[in-house]
Amino acid sequence: MPSVNGMTTTITPLGPGRTSRIFRQLGIDTQYVLLGLPLSIITIVLCVTGFSLGVGLMVLVIGFPVLFATIFQARGFATLERARVGPVLGIDLPHPYYKKAKPGAGFWKRTFVPLTDGQSWLDLVHGVFRLIPSTVAFAFVVAWWAGALGGLTTVLWDWSIPRGPDMHDLPELLGLGRGTTVRILFNTGLGLIFALTLFPVVRGVALLEALFARALLSGVSELRERVYEAERSRDRARAQTTAAVSAEATALRRLERDIHDGPQQRLVRLAMDLGRADLQFDNDPGAARATVAEALAQTRETLEELRALSRGIAPPILVDRGLRAALTALAARSIVPVDLELPEIDRLAENVETTVYFVVAEALTNVAKHSHASEVKVALQRSVYGMLVTVEDDGVGGASLAKGHGLTGLADRVRAAGGELTVTSPPDAGTKLVAILPIP
Template identity: 45%
Template structure:
């Protein structure tokens, strides 16, 4: 099979990758550190940004005041970047950085300084520097309180001996619970409270860390996700245009190099036969036979080219019938499994058809395989197309244009293409198209 990879490769538009989320005790420690550090960082951001913006507004009638506002916004950007780093590193959350508005290269000093004021994301980060103090305080207080309750409860039996003696009438919690008034009873009650705090610690810490991080995600990352989605849609549209343009150029070239030349020759043969009819009937008959063969070859070539535009069977009888005919006509024996709904969108059917057609063409031409398998099934909210062979493998996209064209075609329908090709272990082409 051509256009394959020596190792598993995912061909898909780049997307922000989520870092690995810590697990177990490590996750609790990371979330605790995130909650504890949230308050001091938020406090510093609040004070610096508020003071800077307040002075800037107060002095806005002067040139320096406007510059102070711009500096305050840039400071808020810095704290926002740091928060995204904390979310990725300590919580394992996807925290993409949005694209900021920047003045073009060569712009003047004032334009460069005032350009951040036009960026909506910059003002969202100013809002974060203000309201982040609220959730940061909550995260700090709850995390610190739970850890203190856990540590104090579990170790009370040890350090209670250094507590001053109680005054007459003073009682421990154990006394009010009816467990007595001695140090042993107090130690057992505190130990029970410490165990409860320890058991609930992961959930308490995770709750406040999630609250703080969720607010940060909304204010600091939501526009980045929207920008990525817009870029993905625009990339898919551009890929569709490129695939269509490439298909038209290839079709034009194939028609010019094939059927057009055959039709020119057919016209010349018919003209020659017309002259030979009266002078040499036998020679005219031979010329007409050659012209007839030429016409048949032209019709066959036109049919072959028409499959790359809109396969008639796909249009008339649907995807399942078109794939069944394709696998039946394959040079390499193919086992197929096609289980798809009858109401698939036309663009999905067309994409699936060309994926299977290109993959089977590569199998026949290059894989030296003794058999292949084709599977087209619905997997959740996606349609999975899998074509596997037992050939020599070891191909690469740089060897041809087939998979590159499939990549563009799939990008136009928000699909992905995954190719696995090991030397001597065959090739697997897997396309996934969202429904």
């Protein structure tokens, strides 16, 4: 670890793995360029000849089938080139979409449809102009390989070249001296320079030729794919927003209904009981005490209902102790025996933990109300896709995510969190609910 100006510099040598990758890539790029020139010559001859004949014979109508054959010929060469470009760029080029005639179309329809396809014409343009980058790349690759191999092996073949008295070598012309030793050292030095720059030069010209091919043969297709992915992301975001709004509205309606049907009615009765007790204190103290005792019981029941409703909003145990403790408490309150499989997991994002809790809570509620099950199994599993939540019972089945069923709101809540909910519930075969939630 040498020190330069007080700073320690670590020099990391090339490892055997990186060296082997460099040599492998050098071989790939070299064969790509060397094969590219003869393929380019064949392609340009066939494409230019076919295009010229097709255009020239259009007045005789036969030119259209000739153009059709030329287009498909260019497609074939383009498909071959996409396969060759893959190892150079380290990616698989997507196969583009080509226009096709509808099944049952006539001869002329099948002939004209490919002629209106933009990617087919781009394939033809590549076939005509690919000779330019191929020639440049071929010249550099041959020159650098010849310079490297020839220079480094000068000592092996220098003796075989005849030299007359009036023949001057390059070192002598440059004023470096005359003689076999000087000549060999000079050529070996040049060979070393070519060898040291061989990989970047070959890599550069191979990328030049490969990127030219990629731009014409898959550029439009890749642009379409990016636009499609952007539209999918936009639609997915809109769906999540819609699902979030729907889930929130459903939760608010349910909370309003539960408060109206439960605590609100009990509070009204409590007010009436206290009013009656107030009138009974003067005339019948015993009846007044009984009424107050009943009012206290109503108060306790109201508090229990409010606690139950608060668990549906933000259960304190989930906030304080995490998902594992909250689901354990949820299973303990279930009237159907619950088999829990909960791995040791770290705290997750608040929205993920809340959604997992509601999935399990709603599923257990539906099991208790509708399934007539004797046992339910709840499992959590963290994978590369996110948090997988599975709730499976042995009940009567028949559950559905269709609109109007109880699980619709739960599906909206899962979708709002960026996840997906699936339900498998054949009649008389139990219900399996699976939710997958992304983990940020």
